[in-house]
Amino acid sequence: xxxxxxxxxxxxxxxxxxxxxxxxxxxxxxxxxxxxxxxxxxxxxxxxxxxxxxxxxxxxxxxxxxxxxxxxxxxxxxxxxxxxxxxxxxxxxxxxxxxxxxxxxxxxxxxxxxxxxxxxxxxxxxxxxxxxxxxxxxxxxxxxxxxxxxxxxxxxxxxxxxxxxxxxxxxxxxxxxxxxx
Numbered sequence: 801x802x803x804x805x806x807x808x809x810x811x812x813x814x815x816x817x818x819x820x821x822x823x824x825x826x827x828x829x830x831x832x833x834x835x836x837x838x839x840x841x842x843x844x845x846x847x848x849x850x851x852x853x854x855x856x857x858x859x860x861x862x863x864x865x866x867x868x869x870x871x872x873x874x875x876x877x878x879x880x881x882x883x884x885x886x887x888x889x890x891x892x893x894x895x896x897x898x899x900x901x902x903x904x905x906x907x908x909x910x911x912x913x914x915x916x917x918x919x920x921x922x923x924x925x926x927x928x929x930x931x932x933x934x935x936x937x938x939x940x941x942x943x944x945x946x947x948x949x950x951x952x953x954x955x956x957x958x959x960x961x962x963x964x965x966x967x968x969x970x971x972x973x974x975x976x977x978x979x980x981x
Contacts, residue, residue, distance in 0.1 A: 801832050804831060805828070805829065809852070810827075810829060813904060814850070817850060817925075819906065819911075821914070822910075822911050826907045826911050827905060829852070829902060829904060831901070832856075832900070834899050837896050838897055838903070839893070840891060841893055841894040845883050845891045847905040847907050848881065848905075848908065848911075849879035849880050850878060850903060850906065851878070851902075852903055853902040854897060854898075854900050856895050856896060856897050857869050858870045858871050858894070859893060866974065867894075868977075870939075879895055879903065882929070884908065884925075942954065951977070952972070955972060956972075
């Protein structure tokens with residue numbers, strides 16, 4: 801992970817979330833290389849992340865040690881919003897960079913009052929949480945009602961980039977709820 805100063809496009813992204821008035825010294829740009837862990841489930845979390853560029857996968861680990869990929873953040877979205885709204889101090893999921901990944905880290909400690917009272921930000925956050933809930937509901941419906949073959953085909957289509965599928969097969973099997981074999 802590399803910490804970098806904010807650039808002009810970062811200020812524009814903060815403005816999209818109504819956060820143009822937060823002190824810029826309370827934020828930084830974080831860059832992760834492909835394969836690097838952005839957050840680790842159960843570890844302390846001290847910032848909200850606004851995704852700027854790149855792909856990351858969000859995973860949750862079951863008590864039996866198996867992981868499930870919940871979603872992919874692709875050049876947009878928030879990371880840490882569930883923890884912010886639930887007043888959690890530890891990450892509820894793991895986030896791993898799939899490609900080079902860049903985000904704006906907004907310190908909870910320095911910006912919590914603004915994050916909890918800024919109506920533009922809260923509306924944007926609510927919209928994103930609703931979208932994630934809808935996606936989660938769709939995924940559950942698919943898992944419960946579609947065959948393994950149908951889930952696998954849909955997963956490959958959804959996660960192909962320019963007609964090319966490059967995901968790790970063990971991740972694919974976890975995501976579609978099937979054996980690797």
